[in-house]
Amino acid sequence: MKRLIICRHAKSSWSDPELRDFDRPLNKRGIRDAPLMGKRLAAQGIKPDLICSSPAERARETARQYSQQLAYPYEQIVFDAQQYEASVAQLLTLIHNVDSRIKTLMMVGHNPECTALVNFLSGLQIDNIPTCGIVGLEFAGQTWKEICAESGTLLFFDYPKKVAS
Secondary structure, three states, X not given: OEEEEEEEOXXXXXXXXOOOHHHOOEOHHHHXXXXXXXXXXXXXXXXXXXXXXXXOHHHHHHHHHHHHHOOOOHHHOEEOHHHOOOOHHHHHHHHHOOOOXXXXXXXXXXXXXXXXXXXXXXXXXXXXXXXXXXXXXXXXXXOHHHOOOOOOEEEEEEOOOOOOO
16 A cells, blocks of 8 residues: 655745745745644654655745654655646656655645646545645555556545644
């Protein structure tokens, strides 16, 4: 079994119109929500074997917050430029290239790509993964290369404003 945790970065700031999109930091809400969601993951017992993130500032900081809450060494996060503005096909190629010894992979990225990837892999019809939203999927295969359209089973879908049930 393989687990894929797909995370949309926390809320980012638009306060500086001079900043490139790539360099936008988290805003106050994002700074508050990222550790909260990391704690929720930890409470579920999520322990990623590998965290891959877009290198954009807002994704990088979200991944850092998750790594702290999950006791994952920050220096072991893989920041891959291909995750920034990647298509579903490009993200799937990244997933297929993950070492099969990795059981739980966490990816921190952007929308609309995160939502499109979840829908493609699960067959779900999620309209939008909110900022700092996280979707967990499970796959029956033994390697990441086996992951394909509609092969994932939903484990959870959580986001900061979701009320615990």
